[in-house]
Amino acid sequence: MIDPVCIISHNSTEPSSLVEVVFQIVDKKFNIYFKSDENTLLSGNAEAFLACALLPSMKMGGGQIVTKGEVSHKFLSALSTIQDIYCTWQPSFKRTEITGISTLKHPPSSQKRVGAFFTGGVDSFYTFLKHHDEITDLIFAYGLDIKLKDTVLRKKVSKKIHEIASEFGKNVIEIETNALELFDFYVNWGKLGHGAALAAIGHLLSPSFHRIYIPSSYTYSHLFPWGSHPILDPLWSSETLEFIHDGCEATRVEKVALLSKYDIALHSLRVCWTNPYSVYNCGKCEKCIRTMINLKINNALNRCTTFSEELDIKQVKKIVANTEGTRAFIQENLDALEKNNGDEKLRKALIYVLNKPDMPHLKRFRRKIKNHIKQIWKRIF
Known part of the structure; x- marks a missing residue:
């Protein structure tokens, strides 16, 4: 018998606006809750808890996830493929077994929501x-x-x-x-x-x-x-x-082209992931800047009221495109500008961002060399 890596216990058998779950993962305990408004009831089913527990369990070496309740046959069958995907993405992950549950083949939902x-x-x-x-x-x-x-x-x-x-x-x-x-x-x-x-x-x-x-x-x-x-x-x-x-068929530029047709979208758009002092959009972080470029390409930046900052070319040049995602978004903006003969200064700024060296990487390299020189200096003297 494989020792359990994760034990799930919960208080929810009937629909409620509050579901509380305890995940005991090896020697750590997490008290997790989900709370809805009074008009929405949460079911507290085993599928939700297994979705939460799977990644931590695989990270900790697989073993077993032990819980109780009934789970969808379709959902449980797919967990094998889901684990295949995660193990391919993260080779250090280990597959986990699910025990303590029974499976059901539910009839298709009659809900229309x-x-x-x-x-x-x-x-x-x-x-x-x-x-x-x-x-x-x-x-x-x-x-x-x-x-x-x-x-x-x-x-x-x-x-x-x-x-x-x-x-x-x-x-x-x-x-x-x-x-x-x-x-x-x-x-x-x-x-x-x-x-x-x-x-x-x-x-x-x-x-x-x-x-x-x-x-x-x-x-x-x-x-x-x-x-x-x-x-x-x-x-x-x-x-x-x-x-x-x-939405995989559309670039961010193309997505903004659709939402720029709706005033309510331009008066509500929120993209910032830094939110200093609880600001809606800071207008300075990488995500704000590239979204402002999306809007500018679609001639909608001046109509988007959730950005108070002007698009600054100097800020654009500060973007560090050191991840696949960031580079993809910058390239999408550049392709759209070149296709439509857009702002030349902005085009050159984006080319600069894509071609400049990874500064954080260089800083780490310089720091490593500096520390190495210090160690040599200590040995000599």
């Missing part, structure tokens, strides 16, 4: 606007990209999302969770964790929905290991709930 995870960013706006005739609910997960302690920013974002929903006659579901504590301790949130967390939240909302859209981050031409991925997200589905990874 369709959800979409929504943050107010470019990707989520694109997916919503593309499918707004079908989507009934916007799902905003608080505690993932907005820190739980930042209640000021949460209120700002919540207000905007409700305004967007009201404009289109849609419902808003807000889920508060500290699940980031669990994922962050074991894996990189962007590269691996966030897709599984979204799947967990989606299953907590089952069986109220039969389909939930997860907005894409990258195009089909720029795919690499990432927590939310077109080959991974659909595998989290069950017989009653379908996950769809949406």
Whole structure:
């Protein structure tokens, strides 16, 4: 018998607005909660808990995940392929077994509600606007990209999302969770964790929905290991709930072209990931700058009221394109400018960003050489 790596215990047998789960992973315990508004009940099913536990367990060497309850036959069958993907992306990961549960083949859902995870960013706006005739609910997960302690920013974002929903006659579901504590301790949130967390939240909302859209981050031409991925997200589905990874066919420039047709989008767009002093968009971080370039290319920057800063070429040149994702986004902007004979100064600035050396790498190299010289100096004297 393989020793358990993760033991899951929870208080939820009936639908509730608060689901609390304890994950005992080797010698560490995590008290994780999911909380919804009073009008939304969370199911607390085993699929959600397994989605949370899988990555930490694989990181810690596999073994067993021990829990109780019933789980979808389709979901459980797909966990083998999900683990294949993770093990390919992270060769140090080990496969894990699931014990203590029984499987059921659920009948297809009779629900007609369709959800979409929504943050107010470019990707989520694109997916919503593309499918707004079908989507009934916007799902905003608080505690993932907005820190739980930042209640000021949460209120700002919540207000905007409700305004967007009201404009289109849609419902808003807000889920508060500290699940980031669990994922962050074991894996990189962007590269691996966030897709599984979204799947967990989606299953907590089952069986109220039969389909939930997860907005894409990258195009089909720029795919690499990432927590939310077109080959991974659909595998989290069950017989009653379908996950769809949406938007890989469009670049960020093309996504902004769609949302720039809607004033409500230009008055609500939120992309910043630094949010100093709870500001909506700082206008200075890499993500703000490249989104402002997207808007400028689409002649919409002056109409986007959520950016108070002007696009500064000096700030553009400061971007460090040292990841696959950043380089892909910069290249998309450059391609769009060259295709449309856009701003020449901006075009040259983007070329400079793509071709300049990786300064952090050089700084580390210089520091290493300096330390080496110090060691030699000590040996001599």
